[in-house]
Amino acid sequence: MGLAGRLAAARAGALVGRDSERSVLDRMLTGAADAPLVAYVHGPGGIGKSSLLRYAAAQAELAGREVVRVDSRFLNTDPRRLEETAALACVEPGAVLLFDNFERSQQLEPWLRDTFLLRLGEGAIVVLASRIAPDAEWTLDPGWAQVFTELALRPLDAVQSDSLLATRNVAPDHRAAIVAFAGGSPLVLSLAAAGEPTGEVLTTLVERLVGDLPSDAHRRALDVLAQAHVTREDLLRAVLGDEDAATVFSWLRRQPYVETTPRGLHPHVAVRSTLAADLRWRDPERYQEVRTRISVACLSALRRAAEDDAPQRAAEWMFLFRDQAGPPDLDDWRAHPHVEDTPLDSADIPHILRMAGESAVAHWIRRQPEGFRVYRSAGRLLGFMAVLRLEAPSPDDLAADPVIAALWKHVEAVAPLRQGEHLGVRRFAVQFGGHQRPSPLMDLIGRRIVAAEMRTPGRAVTFTVFHDAERWRHHLAAAGLHEVVTVEADGLRQHVFGRGPRSADLLPRKAFEKGVLEALRTWRAPREFATSVLLRSHLVPQGSADPVAHLRDAITSALDALRVDPAGVKAHDALTATYISASGTHEATARRLGVPYGTYRRHLALAKERLVAHLLAR
Known part of the structure; x- marks a missing residue:
């Protein structure tokens, strides 16, 4: 077999998952009576x-037919x-x-369809390949509809990709x-495949x-899309700012x-992966800047969202951190349209009590029914969750629920609540057939938890109760x-x-200092910054609507x-260059500072000491 034959054979062998096409x-090519004469391949x-x-x-040449190739990259509009x-x-x-x-x-x-193709020789066939779908006239015209076919190429599935x-x-x-x-x-x-x-x-x-x-504005829009x-x-x-948003959004959707979905624009998975990897490699500072701005915008949208829309807004924020540690199937980002997420109804109580397996459920249904959410599909109960609001549990609460009793004792000893504050406790998260295994339902419950935590004023801290701690421990850390x-x-x-x-004045100085340095290190990583122990310290006003800000x-x-301290100017520059506008290694930062x-x-080192001292003084 010659070189051309070997190339054709190799290419045919690698053409996986396109059997129908x-x-x-x-x-x-064989001239079947019912075969189309024009195939439009797109994707x-x-x-x-x-x-x-x-x-x-290759098949046409094997059949002895003349092949005429046209590559539109080398044509103009004439x-x-x-x-x-x-x-x-x-x-x-x-x-x-x-x-x-x-x-x-x-x-x-239009000219090709209505003029040029009508001039083709007897028995000719046509195959067009385009990124853009064909216009509707091919199928609206009763003549063309008989001899035209559209071949929309879809991504390969996992088995085909593996093959x-x-x-x-x-x-x-x-x-x-x-x-x-x-x-x-x-x-x-x-x-x-090469690495x-x-x-x-x-x-x-x-x-x-x-x-x-x-x-460049269109490239920046792709950075966001990714x-x-x-x-x-x-x-x-x-x-991006007001100037470019409408123009590039209109371009993206085409x-x-x-x-294009009812919730917004989704890129093809391969495009998302490639664009994100390219920006992270090409401009890591820009990658993190875009990530930060998206995070801030998502959190702002979450806080403004209506109650029914809040879980979806939470999911959009959580998506930024989907690649962090955790079970590989932890986050299922489907919209769960088949699952109803509703408040507790009295008719649900007998079913919940049978499903729960914990005596404390009945107590909290009586005490805080508003904290429960119930999940069902086609009328069938799938599970439930409860987030409790605790300001000062009663003796009956502590007696009925040993978990809350132990937690309250811990809080009283370590960080008592201030006036106007309360605890949030995700006390129960139960699904039929397995309490807390990773699943789409647990993901939906997680969205509801995040939405509640971000939107509830006066919450000092949220605690979560797990049965299967080992499954979740690494992800939680x-x-x-x-x-x-x-x-x-x-x-x-x-x-x-x-x-x-939650309070720096309850922490040893070393712990407070560690929190400050961690905040600096995560300045450009919103998820990590949002979990700082300093968020509930005296650095944040009581009842703040935006503690991160x-x-x-x-x-x-x-x-x-x-x-303002002449001796501190270099300290300011060192901290800013290292953490706030960070790009590159410490050695590169030293070179930029010229020292x-x-x-x-x-x-x-001096800058860190002075920064901690300033914050403690507040």
Whole structure:
């Protein structure tokens, strides 16, 4: 077999998951009576359109048919140029006319359909490949509807993706991570098969997946699209500003790799993965800046949201942190349209008590029925949750619930509540068939918890009770939650997790200092900053509607105060360059400041001491 034959065989073997599309092309090439004469293949970049055209060309040549190739990248908008390039198809009987990158000539679609294709030779067939779907006239016209077919290419599923990697000799234990990254894109799978995409490979992927970009504003819009769960115009406005938001949002929704949904725009998984990886590699500071702005915008939207919409807004914020530690199936970001999330109804109580397995449930239903939410589907009870509000539990509360009794004792000893404050306790989270295993329902309950915590004024801290602590411990630690109490109740070992003391004046100086330094280190990482122990300290006004903003303001003010002390100017510069506008290593920061590395380290150590002193003085 010659080189051309070997290439054709290899390409055919790698054309995985396109059996139905190949069947259509085969029927067209053999001249089946019911076969279409024009096939329009479309889908986002990298989905395999060109591979199908190469398959059609190889099969046509094996059948002895003349192949006429047209690549719209090398045409202009003048119909005469297309006529010249495809002229052979008008005189050669049985010719196979193949158009690739047709989106570059999309404005010629009406002329092509109504004028040029009517001139083709006897028995000719046509295959067009475009990122843009065909216009409706192909099927509205009763004549074309009989001889035209649309082939919309979808991402490969997990089995097909695994098969493609097998053809590239990727070891089985390496395939799962590549499949997750690639999102069913044959191009991404093929390039990632050589290893984790970096550098020029990512540049190539971006160019192939999204094509040319009209401006820097459009690239910045893609930065948002890559990280946000859904992109809406108001989110773009919050990140990009008023000037560009409407224009780039309109452009985004027209792109073939973007799905328009009732909640906003979703990118193709492969596009999201590639754009995020490319920005993280190319400009890590910009990547974190976009992440921070999206987080702030999502939290703001969550606080403004109506009650019914709050869990979805919580999910959009939580999506930013989906890659942190936890069970691989922890977060299912579906909208759960089949699950009703409703307040407790008296008719639900007997079913909840049978499901619960804990005697304290009945007590809290009587005491705080408003804290319960019930989940059902098609009338069937799926589970329930309860978030209790505790200001000063009564003796009856403490006697009825040993978990609350132990937790309250801990709080009284470590960080008593101030006037107007209360605790939030996610006391119960129960689903049919298994209390707290990861599931879409537990994810939905988690959304409700986050929404309540972010939207409830006066809440000093939230605690969560788990039965299966080991399953969740690593994930909870990543979220800044640690075990504070363990209790035996109703034959169950119950573990209470929380953020620990909320007041700096109850902390040793070293613990307070650690909190300050952690806040600096996480300045550009909103999730970690939002779990700081300092959020409930005297640095944040009591009853603050936005404790994160107040804490950041307190630290910023302390940094600014370092400027007024002549001896503190270098300390201010060292802290700002290292943490606030950080980019690169400490060595690179020293070079930017124009001081030897040893001098920089001394300035930084002094700056930390002075910052802590300023904050303590407040």
